[in-house]
Amino acid sequence: MELEQLLFGLEEELLEGATRSDAVRLSQLLADDFVEFGASGNVWGCKDEVIAGLQEEVFSVRRMSGFAVKVLGEGVALVTYRCHREGVGDSLRSSVWREEKGRWRMVFHQGTPAAVV
Template structure:
């Protein structure tokens, strides 16, 4: 069952919570939870330059790292699509990245369809 979002502030909070959840080791290593958050057609341009797809690449979960999210913002692309942008400090690898995700609403359930990480200073 999806979460009904009332306004932009509530949606921003909801999507930020989902993004933060994707940073947690217990979620990153749990394919069933990843399946609930990532759309079937999800793909990612990783900060390494590698292209990742949900099917095949994430079946066994994601790598576990200690990461901190900051400067989270959203912009509507349509009534059913939102661009989220933010920064990540990956303490495990001593890296900082700019991140962007596209979220799609399908029957009141928001799922990530695209993600990109770009290394920064």
């Protein structure tokens, strides 16, 4: 499978309600040293905090557009896209993914509120 397709599928999975409420799956997708700068302005530096927060989240449907992948080095890639969140608005998203023992895991994620166009 091409890297862009693989990472698109993983990002898409992380937007789904079933995944966001599944602590086991989230633990597989997020690296142990995961950090997030949220579109809300919050910073999460602990993977367990992120997983716990997603368990309590009121889910709203999200979709992606403008998806792109840039390889940063062997086994490391930057993903960027625009996230459309129903009832909330758009945000610009970036994620750093790292291959660990044959699996891709998210190391960093940032959401920035998008200007209305």
